[in-house]
Amino acid sequence: MLGGFLRIVLYIVIVLLPLFLAALYKPKTDNGFLYEVGRGFALISFMVLNFQPLLASRFKWIERPFGLDIVIRHHKYMAVFATFLLICHPLLLSTGKKGFSIIIGTGVPWPVWLGKIAIVVLLANMFFNFVNIKGRLKFEVWRNIHDLLGPLLLVLIFVHSFFQGGDLKNRQLELLWSLMFGVAVSVFIYHRLIRPRLLKKHPYMVIEVAREAKGVWTVKLAPPEGFRRYDYLPGQFQFLTFFRAKDLPVEEHHWTISCSPTEDRYVSSTIKEVGDFTSTIGKTKPGDTASVHAPFGRFSYVLHPEERDLVFIAGGIGMTPLMSMLRHMREMQSEIHVLLLYANKTEEDIVFRRELHEIAAGIRPRLKIIHVLSEAGVGWQGESGFIDSGKIERYCGTLAGKAFYLCGPEGLVDGIIRILRTKGVRDNRIHREIFSFVQ
């Protein structure tokens, strides 16, 4: 994880760079202490916000040590932090000689007006993010709003600080400001405009769409002619944009890869009908195409070769990355022991049921499956209810030496983590994939 550590240090150093340059250039001031804190907050929040497009643009060299879900989570935390700093900025400046006229006065210079507008834009952006988290906004609508407000905010704070910033009167800081802003804007344009067009030039082709369970479909995609399928680890995920019949929506979404990387003719995702877009997935036809941006994520047993005794806990469609791993173990004839606790509502909802039992009937990997149904029908012989502390204890026995891979709805995963922690399982033995980037 040295690469991850170095990247974090680099991030911290770059964000703090303007503070050092400002201190070198102008170490003394006649302003009050709080006023100066306010200026420092503005310098940091400018750097943090200009880093945001870089974090969200899925660059492999940033994502690799952490996993994209973690990088996106960091992007969100830093947005909240930068918002806090930017709100504090005018409040702290108002402790200076000009007082509250900075905030409420109308006779301020035009760059200050841009700063005021920037705060309104920032708050609007945060509001829509909050609405999105609450699930009250269509993902595509939120994304378009975010794509508009994010860059607008960067432009506003750049112009505001460049023409108004008291610390930006030296060449080095002017250069750093222009460089950060230039990189942020270029990265945004590349991520949202150029890369999608480049990916669309060499689309993958849908070769099969098969019903897997109630409302669950597996879509197989073959690489374009003359191209090799991209390399990935079992458990990783891909971004797909399907190009299908004219009346079907064209949106980019991410799904786990459900096949094994030992299969080199195609790559597949198993998709559940849960929203406006996924409810059309069954209408995808062989011959349709899709642009593919992949692979991402670090939810893979191959990254932890020291773990030989695994417990997979899945809820519903969260089975897909675990299925990719099980298929890979089967193809590799792995000696690993796996206990799978698989939660679903009804028998009909169990995905990959037949194949799972075929793997369990084989010798490698040594797989044991426990189905748990929350709405078990009459005649169900297996476990019913939810995966709880008692069931984990009963089937796992001792938890020492075991590693846990969790994937499914947030509530289920969070609940299991709480149980495992109370039973003394260390965090480095618990692996999870954050299924949704929104939450």
Add this chain to the structure above:
Amino acid sequence: MRITKLKNVTALMIIIFVLSAVILALIRYLKIV
């Protein structure tokens, strides 16, 4: 577990950033340099 680690790292970063801004302000205010 990676989420907990991320929260720790982010919290540490935020503390470093805020402290740095406060230290810079203090240096200037007290005219230390």
